[in-house]
Amino acid sequence: MSSESPRRSGAVVQPVHLVTTVVMFAAVWLVLTRPWTSGGFTVPWDAEAHFRAQLGFLAHAIHGGEGITWNPYVFSGWTQISDPQSLIFVPAFMALALFDADPSARAMDAVVFAQLGLGALAFAVWFRDRGWHPAGGMVAALAFAFGGSAAWRLQHTGQVMSFALLPIVMLCMVRMIDRRSLFWGLLAGITAGLLALGRDQIALLGLYFLIGMGVVEIFGTRGRWSRLAGSIAPALVAVVGGLAVVVVPVVMTLFLAEHSNRPEIDFIGAGKGSLHPASLITAAIADLFGQGDQAVDFWGPPSAAFGVTDIYLAQNMGAIYAGALPIFAILAYGVARARLLEREIVYQTAALVFFVLYAIGWYTPAFRLFYDVLPGVDLYRRPADATFLIGFSVALTGGWLVHRRLTDDGPPAGRFAWIVGGALFALVFAILPVAFGLHADRLALIWKPLVTAMVFTAGAALVLAVARRIGGTRATPAGVAGAIGLVAAFACLDLAWNNGPNESTAYPAATYDALNTTTTDPVVHFLHTAIDKDTGGDRRPRIELVGIGFHWPNLGMLHGFETTLGYNPLRFDFYAKATGAIDHVAIPEQKVFSALEPSYDSLLVDMLGLKWVVTGVPIDKIDPKLAAGRLPEVARFPAIPGIFPAPGRPETFVYENPRALPRVLFVDGARGVDFDAIIASGRWPEGFDPTREVLLPADALPTAVAPGEGPAGRATLAAHHNVAVDVDVEAERAGWLVLNDVWHRWWQVEVDGRPAEMNRADVLFRAVKVEPGHHRVRFTYHPFTGAWADVRARLSARR
Known part of the structure; x- marks a missing residue:
C-alpha cells in the first residue's frame, strides 16, 4: 500500500500520461453523460422528488432575499438548516444555487456528474503518485464514476455526492502523510469534513475506510515511526480543518435527531435493507435480473419470482456492474493468481471484503457485529448502501490489477491458476446464472444478459492483452498513450451499453414539468391563483397533495405552496404523531390519519389552515370517514399521459375546506x-x-x-x-x-x-x-x- 513501494511500471509513468488520462477521461465523460446533460433525460425518483426540490428552495430563497435555515413549505414548517439532506452544506450545489436563481434538472444532473468526474480524476492522480500504470488509473476512474451504484443509484443524489468526495479525501490524506505537508493536511481535513457533512451511510463507511487506510499508510511500511512523527503536525491541522467544517451542522443534526421521528434504526429494521447475496452476480453480468430492461419484469431479489420478499430495496439497488475490465482483472489476476493478496493492495482487498459483508447485512453474522460495535451504524436503515463502497473498491482494485497486468514481467500463470480461473469463470458465467434462472423459473430471460456479459468479458481480455503489448513496461510514450486510449474506448462502449440510461436512472425530462416554475400543468396554475386570492389579512392557507405522483409531495418547495405533508425520511416526532405524517404520500394508500387527526373533517386540520386537498383519486377513497359535502369538490383536471417509461399525472381532484382557520x-x-x-x-x-x-x-x-x-x-x-x-x-x-x-x-x-x-x-x-x-x-x-x-x-x- 505504501507510496514507498517499488514503481513496478517503471519508465512508463510520465507527467504527459496524466494529461493524456485527463483529456481522454473528459472525452468519455462527455459521451457517457450526454443523455442527461443534453436535457433529453433527467435522473428520476429521489433526485427530482426530493433533492431538486431542496436545491430549488435554496436557490429561490437566496435570490428572493429569504432565509435558508427554516423551510415553511413542508410539514407546516421544518428546520432546514438541521436536515442532513438540505444541500445547504454541499459546496457544489450551494455554488449552483448562488449562480442560478432557478436551477433546472439538467443543471442539477450536470453538477452531480461533474463531482463524480472530479472524484474519478483524483483516482487518476493517486495512481500517478503511486507510480502505477496510467491505463490502470483510467480503468479505476471510469469504473468509479460510471460503474456500480454511482451509475445505478443516481437518484440518491446526496449519497452520490458523498461518494464522489471519497477519492479526493483519500488523495489529500495520502499526500499529507507522504509529503508531511501542512497544506495537504488542511485540504485533507476540509475535504473529510465535507464528506462527513453528507451525514449519510456512505460518509460513515468512507470515514471508517480512510481511518484504516491512514493507519496502514503510516505503520505498514519501513520507517513507520518516522512517518508517524512527520504526520502529527499535518494531522492536527487536518483535525482543525475538519472540525471547522463539521461542528456546527453536525451538532444541529444531532439535536434534530433527538426530536425526530427516527433517531435510530433497530437491527431488524436495518436488516430489511440488506443486499441479497445473489445480487452480487450483477457485478459481472449487468442487468441479469431485468433492473434496467423495460421489456423484462424484474425477477431478482427482492421479488416474488425469486422468492425473497422480506427485504425492502428498489430493484436498481441490487445492480453493481462496474465494467468488464475491472471485473475480468479481479477474477483472472486478483483471485486466480492471488494478486489481491500482495502487500500493495491487501488493505484494499480487505476493505472490499468488509464492504461486501456489510452490504449483505443480516445474511451473515458479520453485520450483527458491525451493528453492535461500530458507532453510527444504528442510525441507518439500509446496509445495502455499502454497494457504493463496493463500487469504489472494485474500481481501485480492478485498476491496480490492470496496472499489474500491463507491467508484470514475472512468469506466466501456472496450471493451478488456470484451473482456479476456469472454475471461477464457469461459476460466475454459467453455473450461478443458470441456477438463478431455474430457481425463479426465468431461465429464458438469462441468455441475453449472459451472452452480453461473455462478449464484453472476452473483449476485456483481448483489450488487456493488446494494451500490454503496446503500452507495457518498456513502451514508448506513444504506446502508453495508446494503451490508455484503448482501455478508455473499450470502457466507454462497455459502460454506455450496460450502464447507460434505463428505467431506473433516466426519465424523459418532460416527466417532471410540474416541478418547473414555467410549468403548464393546470393543477399548479389553479393552486397559484387560489392561494393568491385567499392570502391576506390574517389568512395564509396551506394545501395537501396526496396520491398524485412520486414527485408531487415536495412541489411546494419549488412553487411556494405551504403544505402540511412532504417527502422526507425525517420529520418532527410530535408533528408526525399528531398528524400521521409519514415519509411520503405519492400514492393514496400512503395517506395516514392519526388519533388527533382522524379525518379531513377534524379540528386539527382546521387549525393547520388546510384550505385545499389535492388528490389523485376521489377523496372518499382516501378518507372514508369524511361525510358528503364537508369538503366540497371545487375543481377537477383530466389526466396527463405519461412519457414511457415514466407515469403521467392521474385525473386530479381539488377539494376545499371552508372551515380552515386563519394563520x-x-x-x-x-x-x-x-x-x-x-x-x-x-x-x-x-x-x-x-x-x-x-x-x-x-x-x-x-x-x-x-x-x-x-x-x-x-x-x-x-x-x-x-x-x-x-x-x-x-x-x-x-x-x-x-x-x-x-x-x-x-x-x-x-x-x-x-x-x-x-x-x-x-x-x-x-x-x-x-x-x-x-x-x-x-x-x-x-x-x-x-x-x-x-x-x-x-x-x-x-x-
Missing part, C-alpha cells in the same frame, strides 16, 4: 394541558375553541384563564418570510397571539422590539402573551444561537 389568532382564554396526552388520546379538552382560547404547557400556565365576552382583539399578518414573521395585534384586553406555524425551540419572539417568552401552543404551534393596545410582534428563527444555548445547557447539566 394568526388573538385570544384571551388559556389552559395548561399535557400535549403528549392529547396526541395519544386524540381528544381535545372539553369545550376547547381555538378561536377563543389557547392551550399551553401545564408548567407554563398553572391556572386557567377563562375567555372574556366578545372579541379579545385582532391579529393581522404584516409579513411572512422563511425566518421572520411580523404580526400586528390590536388587543382589546390582555391575551395571547397564536401563530399557527409549527413550534421549534430555536424560534424567538419580540413584542414591540422587546424580547418576550414564546410558548408551544395548541400542541403544534406558537404563542406569546400580549398586553392591551397596539403591538408589533416579530417571530425570528435563530438556529445558531439556539444550538449554542442547547450545547451550553448540556454542558451545564453534566457538571
Whole structure:
C-alpha cells in the first residue's frame, strides 16, 4: 500500500500520461453523460422528488432575499438548516444555487456528474503518485464514476455526492502523510469534513475506510515511526480543518435527531435493507435480473419470482456492474493468481471484503457485529448502501490489477491458476446464472444478459492483452498513450451499453414539468391563483397533495405552496404523531390519519389552515370517514399521459375546506394541558375553541384563564418570510397571539422590539402573551444561537 513501494511500471509513468488520462477521461465523460446533460433525460425518483426540490428552495430563497435555515413549505414548517439532506452544506450545489436563481434538472444532473468526474480524476492522480500504470488509473476512474451504484443509484443524489468526495479525501490524506505537508493536511481535513457533512451511510463507511487506510499508510511500511512523527503536525491541522467544517451542522443534526421521528434504526429494521447475496452476480453480468430492461419484469431479489420478499430495496439497488475490465482483472489476476493478496493492495482487498459483508447485512453474522460495535451504524436503515463502497473498491482494485497486468514481467500463470480461473469463470458465467434462472423459473430471460456479459468479458481480455503489448513496461510514450486510449474506448462502449440510461436512472425530462416554475400543468396554475386570492389579512392557507405522483409531495418547495405533508425520511416526532405524517404520500394508500387527526373533517386540520386537498383519486377513497359535502369538490383536471417509461399525472381532484382557520389568532382564554396526552388520546379538552382560547404547557400556565365576552382583539399578518414573521395585534384586553406555524425551540419572539417568552401552543404551534393596545410582534428563527444555548445547557447539566 505504501507510496514507498517499488514503481513496478517503471519508465512508463510520465507527467504527459496524466494529461493524456485527463483529456481522454473528459472525452468519455462527455459521451457517457450526454443523455442527461443534453436535457433529453433527467435522473428520476429521489433526485427530482426530493433533492431538486431542496436545491430549488435554496436557490429561490437566496435570490428572493429569504432565509435558508427554516423551510415553511413542508410539514407546516421544518428546520432546514438541521436536515442532513438540505444541500445547504454541499459546496457544489450551494455554488449552483448562488449562480442560478432557478436551477433546472439538467443543471442539477450536470453538477452531480461533474463531482463524480472530479472524484474519478483524483483516482487518476493517486495512481500517478503511486507510480502505477496510467491505463490502470483510467480503468479505476471510469469504473468509479460510471460503474456500480454511482451509475445505478443516481437518484440518491446526496449519497452520490458523498461518494464522489471519497477519492479526493483519500488523495489529500495520502499526500499529507507522504509529503508531511501542512497544506495537504488542511485540504485533507476540509475535504473529510465535507464528506462527513453528507451525514449519510456512505460518509460513515468512507470515514471508517480512510481511518484504516491512514493507519496502514503510516505503520505498514519501513520507517513507520518516522512517518508517524512527520504526520502529527499535518494531522492536527487536518483535525482543525475538519472540525471547522463539521461542528456546527453536525451538532444541529444531532439535536434534530433527538426530536425526530427516527433517531435510530433497530437491527431488524436495518436488516430489511440488506443486499441479497445473489445480487452480487450483477457485478459481472449487468442487468441479469431485468433492473434496467423495460421489456423484462424484474425477477431478482427482492421479488416474488425469486422468492425473497422480506427485504425492502428498489430493484436498481441490487445492480453493481462496474465494467468488464475491472471485473475480468479481479477474477483472472486478483483471485486466480492471488494478486489481491500482495502487500500493495491487501488493505484494499480487505476493505472490499468488509464492504461486501456489510452490504449483505443480516445474511451473515458479520453485520450483527458491525451493528453492535461500530458507532453510527444504528442510525441507518439500509446496509445495502455499502454497494457504493463496493463500487469504489472494485474500481481501485480492478485498476491496480490492470496496472499489474500491463507491467508484470514475472512468469506466466501456472496450471493451478488456470484451473482456479476456469472454475471461477464457469461459476460466475454459467453455473450461478443458470441456477438463478431455474430457481425463479426465468431461465429464458438469462441468455441475453449472459451472452452480453461473455462478449464484453472476452473483449476485456483481448483489450488487456493488446494494451500490454503496446503500452507495457518498456513502451514508448506513444504506446502508453495508446494503451490508455484503448482501455478508455473499450470502457466507454462497455459502460454506455450496460450502464447507460434505463428505467431506473433516466426519465424523459418532460416527466417532471410540474416541478418547473414555467410549468403548464393546470393543477399548479389553479393552486397559484387560489392561494393568491385567499392570502391576506390574517389568512395564509396551506394545501395537501396526496396520491398524485412520486414527485408531487415536495412541489411546494419549488412553487411556494405551504403544505402540511412532504417527502422526507425525517420529520418532527410530535408533528408526525399528531398528524400521521409519514415519509411520503405519492400514492393514496400512503395517506395516514392519526388519533388527533382522524379525518379531513377534524379540528386539527382546521387549525393547520388546510384550505385545499389535492388528490389523485376521489377523496372518499382516501378518507372514508369524511361525510358528503364537508369538503366540497371545487375543481377537477383530466389526466396527463405519461412519457414511457415514466407515469403521467392521474385525473386530479381539488377539494376545499371552508372551515380552515386563519394563520394568526388573538385570544384571551388559556389552559395548561399535557400535549403528549392529547396526541395519544386524540381528544381535545372539553369545550376547547381555538378561536377563543389557547392551550399551553401545564408548567407554563398553572391556572386557567377563562375567555372574556366578545372579541379579545385582532391579529393581522404584516409579513411572512422563511425566518421572520411580523404580526400586528390590536388587543382589546390582555391575551395571547397564536401563530399557527409549527413550534421549534430555536424560534424567538419580540413584542414591540422587546424580547418576550414564546410558548408551544395548541400542541403544534406558537404563542406569546400580549398586553392591551397596539403591538408589533416579530417571530425570528435563530438556529445558531439556539444550538449554542442547547450545547451550553448540556454542558451545564453534566457538571
